[in-house]
Amino acid sequence: MKQKLIALDLDGTTLNNQSLLSDRTKNVLARLQKDNHLVMIATGRPYRNSKEFYETLKMTTPLVNFNGALCHNPTDSNWSNYYHKTLNKDFAMDLIEQREEMGIDFICIEGKNKLFASTATLPSNEYFPKNLLATQITSKDTLSENPTSMNVFSDERNLEAIRDRILARYGNSIEIRTWGGTMPCLEIVSAGVQKALGVEVVANNYGIKREDILAFGDEDNDMEMIRYAGHGVVMQNGITALKKIADDVTTHTNHDDGLAIYLEKYFCL
Template sequence: MSQHMIAIDLDGTTLNNQSKLTPLTIQTLQKLDHMGHLVCIVTGRPYRTSKEIYQVLNIVTPMVNFNGAYCHFPDRPEWLASYYHELDREIVFDLFNRQDELGIQLVCAEGKERLYTSSMNLPESPYYPAEDASYQKLSRQTLIHNPIAVTLFTSEADQIPIQKKIMASYPNQVSVRTWGGEIPVLEVVSKNLHKAVGVKTIADFYHIPRQNILAFGDEDNDLEMIEFAGHGVAMSNAIQPLKDIANDITEHSNDQDGLAHYLIDYFNLSFN
């Protein structure tokens, strides 16, 4: 079989409901990697909270973070196709100053390796591990460079109204995506960035035709990637708009090894 690119979202897709990789998922993705296919993590997470997952999978491929704002090859800074798109830090400070007006509970600005937060009282979450020493209080003295993304914590009911206000305030500068789940957030990145930008960059670099791209996702921030892929697959636990545009839907959820089972069937894998 010709080389395929397999673009995998993490939360709600590759990871189970405890944000963990299962043995079957690891075995399946490593098998595909050994067969010469390109297994690439494409996530909204920063690198600092996806690095361990990449290392556990033990695959040597590029990855995409921040919903397409950062495309890189871990430990290979010379990789020619790498990029990252910054966000003007003045937008961060403006959102910080407008927290009460907009109904934002917490502002987190993300650099490549460091988090700047309006409050050190962060929610318990795999995205913000308590033992992480890279957090700094957000201020003009600490955030001296443009970040890659800004995460805004809100109530789920307020997400869409806040999203519209932010888009109206910076119409030619930002894209804003919603994340649901236990900790609903908005993620702000530079205009016209999404996961498909990173997927296309990697596929073009390795000369993988679009029809050989498989992509798996479950949420709003996976829409462009699923639509772009030659074979876009929505998880059975995915939001309905994603299922509506996908080429296929997994039989099992992320908490039932849905990704692994689908890939085993698709590539007719067998394990000794």
Template sequence: MITIPKKLIALDLDGTTLNNEAKLSSRTQAVIHQAVKAGYLVSIVTGRPNRLSENLYDQLALKTPMINFNGNLGILPHKNWPREYQYTIDKEIVMELLVNRQKLGLNLIAVEGRDLFLANRGISNGFGFFPSVLRANQILSQKSLTANPISITVQLESHEQKTELLTYMKRNFGDQIDVSPWGGPHPIVEIATKGVHKATGLKFLADYYGILQKDIIAFGDEANDASMMSFAGIGVAMKNAIDSIKKSANDITDYTNDQDGVARYLETHLDLAVAN
């Protein structure tokens, strides 16, 4: 009997495992289920908060830890887990942004943690990530924010103001935080603990399971996936990935995220028998 070597498969969600409707296709679910059944370890490593990924974790019927906020939170969903970790930001940085909101042109300030979501306002186009109407206990203020958040997300009034914000954050808090503009058409910037990336979470998973880097396969499509794809033995870029990710990847899928690219790749390279 041939023993399958233990491997860890790290999955980014948006633009990678999810289709263009931000959903898991039936084929993707079937392949992931089969990979787990065959003895592979599958973990979600995403920029999403846990509030927007636990449902997907459940659809995939995973039992492994999940990494959220680009490596800043590691949890075992639905459980109190002694190994859980989180990196947080001093809440005083949020207070500074609230005070200087108009000067910096900040339309939205949202702060999050494992069990925390507060924002200064609802947003009509929430991009699937933010509510349009806030409950009373979700309104961000100096009084309501009592704990340090894991992530700060801000939407600016225009793209032109991003440079000013980046300069301001670097000058005042550069030794504490990293600032990452989102890709796409919206002027959104994410703020998190300095030096923490998806590779932080992937190394945590590898150490937890005793898996060598050469036995890790990581899938991604955007700049925030670069660190974990570099850490993994095999970094696989999606066909729809940005150019810089494709150039640095060990391999590229033959199909996009909207064509079950991850599922098709795993079927072929792990020789999974999945009924269509």
């Protein structure tokens, strides 16, 4: 078969409900890489929370983090197509100041390699460090550089209203995506940033045509990537809006090896 580029979301897609890679998934992805197909990760996670999976899968391809705000190759620090798109620091501080008025519980601010938060106490969750240093509590002194992304947390029922308030205040300077995983939140990146941007850069790097790109996802932040790919596939557990634009939907969920089963059939493994 002609070489394909396979772009994979992590949470709700490649990982099961315990945020783990199943043996079946690992074996299928290893086989595809051995057969000269290109497998890449495109995730909303920062690199620190995706590095484990990148290394376990023995990848050498570029990686898309922060929903497309960062595209880099962990195995090649001099990769020529590297990019890093950031938010304005003044915007970040203003949103922090508006937190209570907008009904936001807390905000996490991600730099390329460091996390900041609006509060010293964060929920016990795999996405957050157990302890924050004083220098990680957001202030004009600690936040010295433009951040990569911001995650806004509140009760899931309030997120849509908060999203509307943020857009009303800041307009077209940002992109907001909803993530409905274990801790539902709003993910904010700079305007024009999306996973499809990173996937396109990687595809061009390898000379892969759009028609030879497969993309797999399940959430709002996968929308543009699923549209962009020549063959966009949504997980059985994916949101309805995403399924409506997909080329196909898996027969099984992420927790039941839906990705692996689909790839086995598609590539006749």
